[in-house]
Amino acid sequence: MHHDAYRLLADQLAERGVDVTEVKAALKRQHVELPSWGFANTGTRFKTYAWRGAARNIYEKLEDASFVHKLTGICPSVAIHIPWDKVDDWTALAEFAAQRGLRIGAVNTNTFQADRYNFGSLTNADPAVRRLALEHHLECIAIAGQVGSKLLSLWYGDGTNYPGQESFIARRHRAIAFLSEMYAAMPSDMRLLLEYKFYEPAFYHTDFADWGQAYAICLKLGERAQVLVDLGHHPHGTNIEHIVATLLDESKLGGFHFNNRKYGDDDLIAGSINPFELFLIYNELVAAGDAAEGVVYMVDQCHYLEPKIEAMVHTVMNLQTAYAKALIVNRQALADRQAEHDILGAHRVLMEAYETDVRPLLARVREEMGLHPDPIAALKASGYEQRIAEARGVTPAGGGFPEGD
Ligand code: PSV
Ligand code: MN
Numbered sequence: 001m002h003h004d005a006y007r008l009l010a011d012q013l014a015e016r017g018v019d020v021t022e023v024k025a026a027l028k029r030q031h032v033e034l035p036s037w038g039f040a041n042t043g044t045r046f047k048t049y050a051w052r053g054a055a056r057n058i059y060e061k062l063e064d065a066s067f068v069h070k071l072t073g074i075c076p077s078v079a080i081h082i083p084w085d086k087v088d089d090w091t092a093l094a095e096f097a098a099q100r101g102l103r104i105g106a107v108n109t110n111t112f113q114a115d116r117y118n119f120g121s122l123t124n125a126d127p128a129v130r131r132l133a134l135e136h137h138l139e140c141i142a143i144a145g146q147v148g149s150k151l152l153s154l155w156y157g158d159g160t161n162y163p164g165q166e167s168f169i170a171r172r173h174r175a176i177a178f179l180s181e182m183y184a185a186m187p188s189d190m191r192l193l194l195e196y197k198f199y200e201p202a203f204y205h206t207d208f209a210d211w212g213q214a215y216a217i218c219l220k221l222g223e224r225a226q227v228l229v230d231l232g233h234h235p236h237g238t239n240i241e242h243i244v245a246t247l248l249d250e251s252k253l254g255g256f257h258f259n260n261r262k263y264g265d266d267d268l269i270a271g272s273i274n275p276f277e278l279f280l281i282y283n284e285l286v287a288a289g290d291a292a293e294g295v296v297y298m299v300d301q302c303h304y305l306e307p308k309i310e311a312m313v314h315t316v317m318n319l320q321t322a323y324a325k326a327l328i329v330n331r332q333a334l335a336d337r338q339a340e341h342d343i344l345g346a347h348r349v350l351m352e353a354y355e356t357d358v359r360p361l362l363a364r365v366r367e368e369m370g371l372h373p374d375p376i377a378a379l380k381a382s383g384y385e386q387r388i389a390e391a392r393g394v395t396p397a398g399g400g401f402p403e404g405d
Contacts, residue, residue, distance in 0.1 A: 002373060005360035013361075016330050016352075020361075023327045027365045030323055032258075032316050033077045033105040033298040036085050039064040039309070041397035042302035048397040051308060053389035058085040059096060060392065064309055066100035067384055071375040072316045073366065077105035079153065079298055082140050084110065090146035097147075104147040106193065106255075106298060109140045112157030112201065120158040122178040123171035123207050130178060137182045144190065151296065152186070153228060153255075154179075155195040159202020159209075171207055176220060183221045191224045193254035193296070197233035200265060210234075211243045215252055226254025230300055231277075232265035233257075241280040248288040248295075255296030256281075258319060267302040269311055271318030278318065279354050282326035309385055313375050317362075324358040 010020050039055040041048055055061040062078060069075040078097065087093050097104055111121030111133045119125065121133040137152075144152060158175075160166050183192065196214040197206055208214050211227055218225040227247055234240060247253035258270040260278075271278045285292045297319070303311040330349055337346035363373035372378035379385070 002360050002363045006364045009357070009360045013328055013356075016328070017332065018328050018330065023324070023361070024365050024368065026327055027320065027324055027362070028073075028369055030074045030320060031077070031297060032072075032075050032319055033079055033296060034065045034068060034075050034312060035079050035081075035299050035301065036061040036065070037081050038299060038301050038303065038312055040084075041304075041395060043304045043397065049304060050394045050397040051304075052394050053385060053392050054308065054395055054397075055388075056392060056395050058087060058093065060388075061085070062093075062097050062100060062102060064312075064388070066097075066102050067382075068309060068312045068316065069101060071313055071371065071378050071382075072320075073369045073371050074320070075316060076101060077103050079106040079108060080104055080147075081108040081110055082136075082143060090143055094147040104149050106151040106153040106296065107140050107144040107147070107149050108153040108155070109137055111136060112155070117157070120171065120207070121156060123156075123158045123175050125166075125170075125174075130174065134178060134181060138185055141182075141186055141190070145187065150190050152190060152192045153195065153298075154192060155197065155228075155230075156207060157201045159199075159204070159206035161202060161204050163204060165204065168205065175207055176217060179217060179221055179225075183225060186224070188224075191226060191254060192221070193226055193228040194218055195228040195230055195233070195257065197230065197265070198235055211247065215247065215250070218252055223251075226252050228255050228257060229253065230257035230259070230265075231270070231281075232259050232261045232267060232300075240277060241284050244281050245284040245288070248284065248291045251291065253292075253295055255298055257298055257300030258315065259299065259301045267300065269301065269303075269306075269318065270299065270315045271322055272314070275318065275322065276354065278322040279325050282322045283329060283350065286323075286326040286329065287331070307385060309388075310376065310379060313379055317375060320362055320365075321358055324361055325353050325356065328356060328358070329353040 013020050036058055039061040041050055041054040043049060055064050065078045094104055111117050116129050122130060124130050140152060194214045196208040196210050198209045199206060214227045218227055229244060231240060244253060260268045260270050260273040262273050299315055301315060334346055334349045337349055366373050
């Protein structure tokens with residue numbers, strides 16, 4: 001049935017001037033990095049409900065990620081969070097991953113949970129606290145070296161709660177000095193990605209509140225410091241695709257944390273609430289061509305009631321859908337309409353792609369990759385979730401995340 005649908009769609013796309021073979025090749029090259037923490041028990045600040053079968057350690061997280069990769073074919077790397085994923089033997093962990101067709105991706109630092117960071121980590125007025133934070137970062141650089149990763153992912157809970165509490169600028173200067181020291185300690189082929197967020201856990205100001213503040217610091221650090229865009233970290237109404245286009249134009253877009261939100265930093269499945277926004281972001285990435293080379297497409301989600309593996313497969317499929325729709329935008333027609341100031345004509349070119357049902361195309365791509373055309377059906381038929389539920393059972397889940405360093 002979907003074979004007929006594919007033929008119909010392929011003919012339609014060819015008529016629109018789309019090179020279907022090229023689109024399929026691009027979709028096969030797509031790469032989504034999964035977060036280790038997406039497979040563990042996580043929750044809200046009110047409660048963490050235990051999910052039967054949740055991964056209890058990094059080995060089980062990698063097992064789950066490798067199953068998602070097996071179903072989707074485009075998730076060969078996994079981001080890790082330190083200390084949540086700490087092990088004694090990093091080389092053995094990298095080997096464990098490799099045996100499952102995976103590699104370790106971004107190494108995430110964590111200075112937002114330990115008590116000593118209650119007044120900040122890299123911005124803390126106390127040099128002893130900053131020193132401990134720096135040691136943690138140096139440890140993460142060493143871990144990255146051992147697991148073969150070239151990527152450090154940095155997010156800070158640093159900030160203040162009340163006007164007048166502290167000097168923005170004194171804190172900023174401490175952050176710049178800290179990150180400069182850290183940058184100097186990185187091997188010459190390592191990149192750091194600096195993530196911004198405008199509130200939470202700090203509620204009056206955060207030290208890296210928006211892309212401009214992160215960008216300004218990355219500029220000071222050097223070429224291998226780039227901005228990380230988490231889709232849940234902006235005030236409502238922010239035009240994220242415009243930020244993406246600007247950062248790409250400046251070679252300062254390091255990567256994404258994909259997720260979706262209705263209200264705050266909800267960490268829901270990417271594309272579940274606002275698929276149009278996701279499409280528009282991918283549209284800028286496709287339009288940028290080679291300038292998007294090196295961008296890392298990571299997921300940062302917490303599935304706390306919904307089944308975790310299925311949620312991750314949904315996420316990957318939504319990212320494929322958004323990318324496929326962006327790839328079939330008729331770029332020439334768009335440029336022509338834009339040149340003629342045909343406002344609604346240009347808009348229609350975009351909408352034509354967005355409204356196209358790309359499911360038969362994605363099903364065909366999966367088949368050509370030797371996969372089941374419907375990864376959710378394949379997951380259900382596999383019995384994987386039942387197997388891990390039985391093997392792992394229920395792990396009593398405390399509140400929120402496990403402790404930080
Ligand atoms: C902070 O909200 C954040 O987006 C950072 O990326 C953290 O590392 C991650 O969430 C923890 O889930
Ligand atoms: Mn994030």
